Amino acid sequence: MAEKRDYYEVLGVAKDADKDTIKKAYRKLAKKYHPDINPGDKEAEAKFKEASEAYAILSDDDKRRRYDTMGAAAFENGGAGFDFSGMGDIFGDIFGGGGDIFSDLFGGGRSSRRNGPRRGADVQANVRITFDESFTGTKKDIEVNIQDDCPTCHGSGCKPGTGKKTCGKCGGKGQVMFTQQSIFGMVRNVQTCPDCNGTGQVAEAKCPDCYGTGFVRTKKRFEVTIPAGIDNGQYVRLAGKGEPGTNGGPRGDLLVQVIISSDPEFTREGTDIFTENHISFTTAVLGGPVRVRTVDGMVEYEVKPGTESGTRVRLRGKGMPSVRVNGARGDHYATLIIDVPTHLNKAQKEALQAFDAAMKGEEAGGGKEGKKKGFFK
Ligand SMILES: [Zn+2]
Ligand SMILES: [Zn+2]
Incomplete structure (x- = not known):
């Protein structure tokens, strides 16, 4: 299983940090890594998303409690499923613009950054294990119907026998300039070239099997490592194994729900x-x-x-x-x-009758003390 960083570690706060501390820590990180301040910087974007995800969980009492008891596995949908409402507040005083950035980064549907890299969708699958396996932990192979590199062009998108040529739109630079109104005034900005996804190269002729996308839908096998102690319905996340992103964006995640067969005893x-x-x-x-x-x-x-x-x-x-x-x-x-x-045999019946008689005799004769002594000694 791909390891996800601990949310407390991401924000650099203690496990028992109060809400104010968490908010301050997040604000600091968000200011540093916000994509508007670091255009085109993939690492900053990833850091920003990671911090935002951590903040979305830890700033919500209920989610934080679930995270504290179950870990990241408690959240089935990863980034795309988080509720970022309310996060505009914290951005209002930093960027003046509200929280729209979240829906862009997490694939929530806004289209203002249509040409920018977009993360691929998360894919859900499930796997059934036994109760014993949930105790020991186990590895399972699963098959998932997913977009994978096209075998004809090996993901290049080029028709076999042809190569790539310099992108006409950006002249091979991979980026195009545009002017944008931002909170910092009118700024000239660079954007990943939408035609070549920033590579500077496009196919001379498109691959006929994937129509130049480089991907085809196929059944793919994954090995899922299921940790010991997993509960029924919890998810294992395989980061970066979901659908491919667009315009050079990263793949989504594969979220595998674990179904545990009921046990006759436990x-x-x-x-x-x-x-x-x-x-x-x-x-x-x-x-x-x-x-x-x-x-x-x-x-x-x-x-x-x-x-x-x-x-x-x-x-x-x-x-x-x-x-x-x-x-x-x-x-x-x-x-x-x-x-x-x-079903008692004769000897057993007689023994019990003798026992019964002894009990009655004590009730008639002795007090409570006598009864206890006679009963157990
Ligand atoms: Zn192809
Ligand atoms: Zn281009």
Whole structure:
């Protein structure tokens, strides 16, 4: 799985930073990396997006809580799905213009930068794993229908046997100049050439299989690394494995939703695991060892004398690993169900009748103290 930087690390704030600190940190980064200040600088743009994504999550109480417990996997749609409403406020006082930049950068639909590089769309897929696999973590191959490099032209977009020629629009420079009204006044700006996507070269003749785009839709295999402890419905993100961008923009991400088959024994809530475990009538009365199957294997638990049916015992640290906190584990809760014997032979019946008689005798004779002693000793 492609590693995503920690949002707190991205903004350079502590895990317990308050909202004001987070806002200040983001504002500083946004000022430094804003695309209007760094035209054509891909690295600055990436930094700006990363910081904006981090801010969108950490500035929202609910999202921040989800991120703190589940990590980036909690957010299924990545950049394109974030809610950037409200972020215009913070930009109002920096750039005077509001937050439209976000929809441009994250593919939200504004067209003012139609000719600029645009990130490709995210692609969703899913993969089914077993409960055991969700505990250990696993690798799965999946097939996704996606745009890939055209095999005829190997992504060049040129008809086989032909090459490239200098782009007529930009004269091979890869950029075109234009004048723009901005918050800094009228500025001459450079823009990536829309005809050659900044390469300065265009195909002499277009590839007939991909119509010069360099991409064809195809079934592609991906190996998905699923981390131990992943929960049903969570996503694994393969950064840059989505649809190709346009005008030289980066690919979107591949978001793989993990579906976990239900287990006959284990159920799960958060990182805790729950089971029902049957114990015998005598074990419940007299106490004794009971074996509980956990994800770690069999664990022996000593049942207290006089255990009632429905008692829940906790096996600390025998739950699911946390995908977010390295080494952390949930607990295993076993609900003890007492099996009442139904088919007794003669000897067993007589033993129980003797027991019953002894109990009645004590009730008639002794007080509470006597009853307890007689019952357990
Ligand atoms: Zn082609
Ligand atoms: Zn050009």
